[in-house]
Amino acid sequence: MAEVETSSISTTDTELLSDVSSPERLSRWPPGIFPMPTFAYEVELKLREGNTAFERNGKCLQLSRDQKHDILEKLAATIYSFKAYPNDRELSKAAEALVSKHPCLKELGSETGWYGWKNSIKYKMGNYRTKLRRAGCQDVIVNAGKISRSNPENEPSHSNLKRPKRAEVNFLPDFPKGQDLASLERQRLEIIHEVQKTEKTLPLIDRMMQTTFALRRQEVVTNSPPVRDILERWPALCLESQVYAEFQRITNQNLPNIFYEELDRHTLRLMTLYRQRASKTGKTSDALADILRIHDLQDQQDVHTRHTTVLYALPVLLCEDVSGFFKTCRVEDSDEPDVGDAPVAILTAVSDNTEKPIHFNPIKISIVH
Template structure:
């Protein structure tokens, strides 16, 4: 008889049916709950599995990049749900564990790597199956219970009013943005509105907290936390690659590394900045397509003209011959500043990446390898990447 469990260690020594159940009021607030259940898992031979610790919560794999705008397949949930093939290493460890159990009746300890592999493969298999019954809704969720277009439109209007008050009711904004996600997502995906139109109808979407929250609603990944952790991990590796092959990239990479070498304070911050600013150069793309600069005395329309997607550094105007300081960092979309007062380059890139998902904007063609790297390497979203990015990913794994 199927047995519902919460931890792997609770599995009985015989075959059992494992149900993964997610609970909580807000998926974004508790960082664990998913927007939809992975469903039931078929019979799993657990004779060789045991652990003193509970299984790590799995994050459902994210949708493919907005640049492809693919939707999930139209297949139905299988019953029972078949356990997908695991990695060769994990399969061998489980096979040896089963053989040892048959002889000694002692279970093996399940390491974090084994649990992660099992849960990742199950999650990927689940995501390959469509999440919604109607094909036309396969790329955005259905409305919440007892809600329709009319009721959600009323909620949207209240949200607009709340977004314009001097003191923002953050709890109301957070809850109403969660409720109206299905209406907002359908408008953005189907109607493809301009950024200025989205700003008018959904101003709260351009709040810093809501960029992070919206990205989680779409991908089930924490935007800032995941990106910052990746930057911490990859910065020293990227800088080593840049220095090792500096001569191959000419003046653009020389400028990035020379600026880093000239810094004498807050070195960690500048190392992260250099790692990210050098990324387009290493991928043989033009960094000026992404990173823009202007003086604080420059006219706004000049700095924004022709910029569809970019990060703008507003520099202090100290006169010729003096080093300049960054006064402000802003994000530009469709020649408009949509977010400013950003503390550093990693945060700016994370928010920009989040905006592309939240607004369903395709990656700029001139920066496809850079954003492919941010997606597949930094955020670990999507099963496929270009050969150039795969080569970089392999180098970073060494």
């Protein structure tokens, strides 16, 4: 059953918290205009003169090989700070932003004025990843060992690439400074020991989970273990606070805020859809009608009541069997609740014996795994 988070903290633990390494990427891909980096001083002067001349007579700037190299190198580093493997649309955004800020770099005869720049940035990103791979960067080393002249039997270069999913920002960070596989493994064992305590030192657990984040991501990305194996090796992920923290580490986003924001956005439309379906006949309609009837009988119908109704009714609408997922028990029962063979279940503890399809005022809700 999910652990109850009780915490204690000492002065020594507080001091340890200041020695936590931050993830490599602190920002997601910018939603608006791609931010231009500052180029070398000589290049900035050249671009300023070129932009002035372009405004006067529409003359494009001719760059030297070194100047173009500096622009592409700085752009590649900036792009990598957001994403190691940008897609075609994102590369186009970067090239468009470059020409928009420095119109003297427009390409004559090009429909967009920046298509050639996009291709140059694309190839430079490949070269930049190669440099990082040789330097030992785990984010790109994971995709090493592809086909080459010396290894013609290896995988094709574009097959089975391990890339971040859409929401992932910190996909495979390097180990923190001063840490190696052995030291991080020792901290992993310390986390297990700390989680098993009745009085857990939650800030200390958070500090060690932050430090061992790179090791955890290495295991997940390279080995793709089952969830059960991950939880056995990292039991702190059974704590609610660490579920939120891990989501923050990977995506740089607050999980509860995002979830409830999206839930609020769809609640009214879902409630309308439930009522429309409940007015018809059929097994699904009857189940929805029972849930809505209990919802309407509540003395106080606030945002929490609506959230509960929407979440309970959604699998019913989708005709999903969640009998093994949603479990109910009486809080007075001393026996361990029977959750069957379900790998994960939501256990709701209530104070009455009434069988209901939904409970709005439970005594306790736990995650059982």
